[in-house]
Every structure is written in C-alpha cells, then in structure tokens.
Amino acid sequence: MTPDFDLQRHNTLGLPARARFGATITQADELASLLSEAAARGLPFRVLGGGSNVVLRPVFDGVIGLMAIAGREILGRRGDHTLVRVGAGENWHRLVEWTIQHDLPGLENLAGIPGTVGAAPIQNIGAYGCELVERFESLVALDTEDNALKTFSRDDCDFSYRQSMFKRTPGRFIVVSVTLALPNAWRPNLGYPGLNTLASDTDARTIMQTVVTVRNRKLPDWRKLGNAGSFFHNPIVEADVADRLAADHPQAPRYPGADGRVKLSAAWLIERCGFKGHRLGSAGVSDQHALVVVNHGGATQQEISDLAGQIVSAVEARFGVRLVQEPELL
Numbered sequence: 001m002t003p004d005f006d007l008q009r010h011n012t013l014g015l016p017a018r019a020r021f022g023a024t025i026t027q028a029d030e031l032a033s034l035l036s037e038a039a040a041r042g043l044p045f046r047v048l049g050g051g052s053n054v055v056l057r058p059v060f061d062g063v064i065g066l067m068a069i070a071g072r073e074i075l076g077r078r079g080d081h082t083l084v085r086v087g088a089g090e091n092w093h094r095l096v097e098w099t100i101q102h103d104l105p106g107l108e109n110l111a112g113i114p115g116t117v118g119a120a121p122i123q124n125i126g127a128y129g130c131e132l133v134e135r136f137e138s139l140v141a142l143d144t145e146d147n148a149l150k151t152f153s154r155d156d157c158d159f160s161y162r163q164s165m166f167k168r169t170p171g172r173f174i175v176v177s178v179t180l181a182l183p184n185a186w187r188p189n190l191g192y193p194g195l196n197t198l199a200s201d202t203d204a205r206t207i208m209q210t211v212v213t214v215r216n217r218k219l220p221d222w223r224k225l226g227n228a229g230s231f232f233h234n235p236i237v238e239a240d241v242a243d244r245l246a247a248d249h250p251q252a253p254r255y256p257g258a259d260g261r262v263k264l265s266a267a268w269l270i271e272r273c274g275f276k277g278h279r280l281g282s283a284g285v286s287d288q289h290a291l292v293v294v295n296h297g298g299a300t301q302q303e304i305s306d307l308a309g310q311i312v313s314a315v316e317a318r319f320g321v322r323l324v325q326e327p328e329l330l
Contacts, residue, residue: 001037005064011051012114013304013327014226014295019064025089026068028149028176031142038063045144046330047174049116050091052228053123053327057301060330067118069176072098081181083137088118088175092125096208099182105204106135106182109189112215114222114229118175122166123326124159128211129192133159137181141166141173149176161263162233162326170328220286226295227286231308232266232323245319266315266323267291273314280307305329 005022008014020043023034038045044062048054071087072095082104086095092115096107109130113120121139125132136154143150150173158165166173188207190198194214195207220227242254242262249272253265270276270290277287282299284307286292293304308325316322 001034001063007048007051007056007060007064010048010066011054011056011228012222012226013051013055013228013293013299014222015056015058015299015301015304017056017058017060017301019060020062022064022066024066024068026070028069028140028142031065031174031176032147034063034065035144035147044171046171047118049089049119050114052115052222053119054330055228055301055304055327056330065174067116067174069118071177074102074104075179077184078181080184081137082184083179083181085177085179086117087177088116090117091115092117092120100205100208104182105186107180108204108208109192109195109211110135111208111211117178121157121159121175121178122164123162124164126162127215128195129189131159131161133157135180135182137179139175139178141175144172144174161236218289219292220288220294225286226297226299227292228327230266230291230326231293232270232291232311233326234266235264235269235321235323236261237264237321238262241320245321264321269315269319269321269323270311273311273318275311275314278307280310283307285311301329 001021001023003021005019007017007019025031035045047065047067049067068089069087070089072090073085075083075085092113093111095117096111099107109128110125113125113127120132121136139152140149141152188202190196195210198210239260239262245252253268255263257263267290275285276290278285281303282296283303284294284296286294293307312323
C-alpha cells in the first residue's frame with residue numbers, strides 16, 4: 001500500500017483528495033490481503049473504479065483500492081443470448097466499442113458513459129432508453145463480511161432505477177467481474193429522443209456513434225471540465241404529484257411508468273429554478289445541461305456539496321419535489 005495516496009486524478013470531478021493509503025487492484029485475490037491490512041490498521045476499505053460517481057472529501061481516513069481487474073471473454077451462446085464476461089476494472093465505453101467490433105450488439109445505447117464495468121451494476125446505469133439490467137446475466141463479488149467470492153443473479157441484485165442491492169449496502173460487496181447477456185436476435189432501440197429520427201434498420205455501430213455525438217453535444221467532457229455526469233436522479237413521483245405540477249407547468253416533461261408513478265425531468269426542474277450556468281465559488285452548474293454540476297478549476301468538496309444543497313432546497317421549495325443526489329459522498 002502507498003501512504004498519503006493522491007486521488008485527484010482518480011475522480012472525474014477533479015477534486016483535491018487524498019487517502020491514508022491506496023493500492024491498485026489487478027487480481028481478485030489481492031482484495032483479501034488489502035482488506036486484512038486495512039483491518040489490522042483499524043481503517044475502512046473502499047474501492048474506486050473510474051471515480052465518475054463520487055464526490056470525494058479532502059481526506060479519506062482509510063484505504064482506497066483502485067479497481068483495475070482486466071479481461072473480456074466471449075463465453076458463447078446460451079439460449080437467445082451470447083454471454084460476455086468482463087473484468088470489473090475494464091472501461092465501460094471501451095467495452096461497448098469492443099462488443100460492436102465483435103458483432104455483439106446490445107450495449108450501443110449505453111455508449112459514452114464514463115466509469116468502469118464493475119461500477120455499472122451498482123447503480124444500474126442507464127441512458128437513451130436502455131438500462132444495464134436489460135443486458136445483465138450475473139456478477140461475481142467479494143463479500144467483505146466473510147472474504148468469500150459470491151455469484152449474484154439478476155434477481156439477487158434487486159435492480160431498480162439507478163439502484164441495486166449493492167448501492168443499498170455500500171462498501172460490503174466488491175464487484176470483480178460482470179457477465180452480460182447480449183441478444184442474438186438484436187433489434188435497434190430507437191425510441192428515445194435523439195435516436196428516434198434514425199431509420200428503423202439503423203445498425204448498432206451507427207447508434208453507438210449517434211449516442212456519443214449527442215452526449216458530447218449535451219454534456220461537458222469531464223477531461224476538460226470536471227464533472228460526475230448527471231448529479232441528481234430524475235425524480236419518480238406519485239401520479240397526483242405529477243398532475244399538480246402539470247396543472248401549473250403543462251410544459252414540464254413527464255414519463256409515465258408501468259407502476260402508475262411518473263418520472264420527472266430533474267434538469268427541467270433545476271433549470272426553472274435558475275441554476276443553469278450558476279456558480280458558487282469554483283463549483284457550478286453546466287451551461288450545457290442543468291443536471292451536471294461542474295468544477296471550473298479548484299473547486300472543493302464543500303463548494304460542490306453546498307451548491308447541491310442549494311439546488312435541492314430551491315427545487316423542493318418551488319415544486320414540492322425533493323431531488324436525490326446520484327454520486328456518492330465519500
């Protein structure tokens with residue numbers, strides 16, 4: 001383990017942060033020894049992937065493991081799907097490109113999402129009308145309570161909108177590999193705005209490229225302007241709440257769900273509260289997309305958290321809807 005481990009390059013918000021100790025994990029069997037060392041020092045142990053879904057405090061008084069377990073393997077066909085097993089440290093977008101190169105469509109709508117494969121099931125990543133759960137078969141994770149590797153099926157993971165069993169029990173399970181099930185009889189998913197103008201016979205590569213183009217046009221590049229992508233979940237509310245909002249704001253976007261509840265646009269709510277392009281010190285809200293909190297250079301965790309708090313309070317006061325922060329405060 002390396003003492004006084006610098007984490008600024010390992011979070012896409014670019015926040016200055018350090019851990020008491022840090023190490024890079026390239027094999028699953030390295031986890032047990034790191035956990036033992038952390039326990040012997042009486043320190044907590046957490047894993048970072050691409051650092052794209054965290055807001056780091058200046059100091060993590062514990063041990064950080066950087067997930068770098070690699071590997072991509074086509075396991076073959078099973079029923080109507082082809083199974084692909086991937087190491088948790090693989091870059092998600094590069095995996096999407098690799099599947100398209102190997103004529104294995106199904107992930108193209110999820111192109112361009114930053115972060116690692118191991119983080120994808122934790123928050124059930126989703127974009128452009130597709131969620132990871134739709135392509136998920138199983139995963140292997142280390143249970144830190146008994147240091148045993150365990151396999152979890154889709155049902156075991158208890159997926160929901162940007163949620164999973166793993167996100168509800170932070171720190172307990174460390175994903176080491178993910179197995180995806182890609183459809184053999186693939187059909188393009190073009191129902192989402194930005195894709196719905198494409199021809200019905202559009203191929204997966206074109207869809208992937210279109211998604212990346214649309215994302216780049218709408219969202220700031222974290223390599224140029226630090227950010228953690230969507231900072232808040234789109235709120236899912238009861239129908240009567242959505243109806244009250246629509247009565248006063250008929251133009252407000254709404255997406256009815258199968259359970260009778262309605263998904264609202266967090267970006268629309270935030271923008272109507274005047275936060276698009278707003279700054280608080282070196283933290284701010286992107287002028288490209290109101291759902292993205294950015295680091296203009298030199299922002300601190302406190303500035304990011306204060307700005308997020310202002311947004312939550314303003315939206316709740318005006319619309320009666322409470323936003324939930326997506327990136328974890330660590």
